[in-house]
Amino acid sequence: MTQRVGGLVDLLDLRRESATTWLGRTDTVHLPHIYGGQLVAQSVIAAGRTAGEERPVHSIHTTFLRAGRPGEPVRFVAETLRTGGLITTLDVGAWQGERLLCRSTVSCSALVDGLAHQRPAPPSAGAEASPDLRDVAEATGGLGDYWEEFAAIELRVDPVLRERHPAHSASTPTGIWMRSREPLPDDPLVHRATMAYASDLMLMSTAVTPHGHTTGHERSLAARWRAVSLDHAIWFHREARADAWLLFDHTTPAAHASRALIEATAFDGGGAEVCHLAQEALIRPHAG
Template identity: 35%
Template sequence: MGNPVDQLVDLLDLEQIEVNIFRGRSPEESLQRVFGGQVAGQALIAAGRTVASDRPVHSLHAYFLRPGMPGVPIVYQVDRIRDGRSFTTRRVLGVQQGRTIFALTADFHLPEESPFTHQLPAPPVPQPETLPTALDEVGSVLGEIPPFISRRQPFDVRYVDRLRWSAEELAGVEPRSAVWLRTNGALGDNPLVHACAVTYASDMTLLDAVRLPVEPLWGRRHFDMASLDHAMWFHRPFRADDWLLYQQESPVAAGARGLARGQLFNRQGELVVSVMQEGLFRRIAEPGSGPVG
């Protein structure tokens, strides 16, 4: 399988088992459900396999309907909704053991000249070379790497702000977070693979912004969380193996749900991808206290 980046590429390399039907591998993990970024990335690969290569993805909208089971393959069924002169639309259902666990709609756009361009500036932050890797930072404090960190191994992730390790350190912290990230090796030149790698990565840290005011990101969790839906807009070409700044914030948390939005900038300060996600948050029951919710 090679290094973690090779494993990520292998994970995104679906098997075609019929016209418009693909099968994706789901790694065996000790965690209770399949990582949402994996399912979204695989579904986008399935959609892209049915689209002409000159039409890059420009947006996706997805719902996580049921938790996926680690170690069980996921079948992706692609519906060719539209093949227009400029836009191509695909709908993908992820099915596991006969049940739909995921639904995605993706749109692809034939590149064309824009009559105007604008964007808000990227925030001023330290450069990634001046920051420790998340693996080093977490490992130096905890003395071990939590199981779910294995999902991040294909990526070099570096937090812009220092990590907080206690509730006292969270006093006055705003619901904002930022990381630099890139794959830990080259990905080749297929734009679809880069888009799917960033789709995978976009689900790793986005809900951090929701949690920051209430609990440290690492260590014992007091809240169980799960992604409910996910949307992305791809504005410009980019490479996932070059540094990208992922700026994240949570404008609201209410009703056991937290909303997070993210922006990915390249090193030139260009906004290349925008992301929105809503997550479900429920307090984890203390031993002996009975079920929650």
């Protein structure tokens, strides 16, 4: 059975099959395998719908196990591991037939008043003064065939130069403005899932910036490196609209044995920190 979907809203509209099982459709991105951000985003939806709106998703930790087949639906099975006074913890498995593609531990928490702080937002030129990723990519022949399919998210590369040798990154941090191209419904869970979908787009590019790569030169990235995501974690701090501009501040603090750690912190237009994410990826140069 093949099944493709046109828009991000449709992609995140999972069909409930039982109290704990959801069926997700496949993105139109023509990759050799399902885009990891799609699986994380749909896992956020499955967990959030299972836990209920009184306990919003506040974190997800996903381990990628197998490559998914594009064009085929994915079944998400959400098991509640524990429900406490404030937090519900779920296990979400993403399946295609008998193949487990990824497994996520998702935490959902009731909203309470309490401790709050954040790091300052980084310097930025603002989204409107930042060039589109497609324009930046023209320096190396454009984004390439795969990238042309990522139409759901608009991306702009912030031109403000950061500290060249910050204590928390092996290369200069890079700011990427992102937002959904289509208006999203007033459902906070959909906006969190959209942030999860977008969060995976620029991590590989950031991972190889200490090795001479320029963010936005995605065609040269694909020509020189082969990469696969190993795991992906997101912590959601505040509500934010993902169809408004969000600044993702990307860093890479370490890599060893071809495993790179990449992090990003997202801020809304007013400078409020809305989420933080981390991913480990296996990245190796192409032979020859």
